[in-house]
Amino acid sequence: MSSQAAKRRDPIQRARTMVESASGMESDYYGAIVRDVKVGPRREIVLRIETWPKGKSTFGGGFIVTLRFAAIVNYEEVQRYFAKVPVESLHYLRELNESTGCRHVVEMEFDRGGDRIMIIAGKLSKLTHAKPISRRSMVFRRKG
Numbered sequence: 001m002s003s004q005a006a007k008r009r010d011p012i013q014r015a016r017t018m019v020e021s022a023s024g025m026e027s028d029y030y031g032a033i034v035r036d037v038k039v040g041p042r043r044e045i046v047l048r049i050e051t052w053p054k055g056k057s058t059f060g061g062g063f064i065v066t067l068r069f070a071a072i073v074n075y076e077e078v079q080r081y082f083a084k085v086p087v088e089s090l091h092y093l094r095e096l097n098e099s100t101g102c103r104h105v106v107e108m109e110f111d112r113g114g115d116r117i118m119i120i121a122g123k124l125s126k127l128t129h130a131k132p133i134s135r136r137s138m139v140f141r142r143k144g
Contacts, residue, residue, distance in 0.1 A: 028052070029093035031111075035064070037082045044070040045078055045119070049090070064129040069106070071122030081117045088112045095124075 028051060036048040046068045053062040072078055091109040098105045104124040109116045 028054075029065075029090050032062070032065075032090045032093070033088075034086055034090070037085050039079050039082060042070070043072045043075045044068065045072065045082060047082075049093075066127040066129070068125045068127075069104070069119050069121035069123070070125075073120040073122075074118070078117065078119055086110055086115070 029049065031052040032049045034047055035050050036046075038046040046066060049065045049067065051062040051065060069078075088110045091111045091114075093106065093108045096105045096107055102122060104119075104121045106119045106121070106124070107116065108119070
């Protein structure tokens with residue numbers, strides 16, 4: 001019996017930090033906040049996540065990461081979970097070792113309630129924006 005307990009692994013040890021971009025840069029999702037959720041239309045979900053800025057003690061001004069999950073296997077469960085945008089920060093967001101090239105298993109846990117959701121998707125893509133974009137910071141110039 002003790003040999004079986006020794007073989008069991010903690011899921012946290014088996015998981016790796018979530019999604020690398022094409023440049024190989026990883027994002028740290030600890031303390032990040034889901035700012036926007038778009039569900040559908042074809043078994044997909046798009047999450048806009050603001051990450052915690054490095055070297056700052058207050059939140060704001062971090063990178064905006066857009067994660068797009070497509071061909072979601074457990075779509076109904078994910079759709080119900082994200083019916084409203086969670087207002088609490090993420091404890092973790094990670095892709096589990098069970099993932100393969102055409103099957104991405106991603107687990108998210110939120111801080112306060114400890115709510116967890118697992119997303120099983122056929123495709124996963126990531127886009128990172130340098131800073132949060134606000135309309136006030138945009139400058140429009142006339143041609144002429």
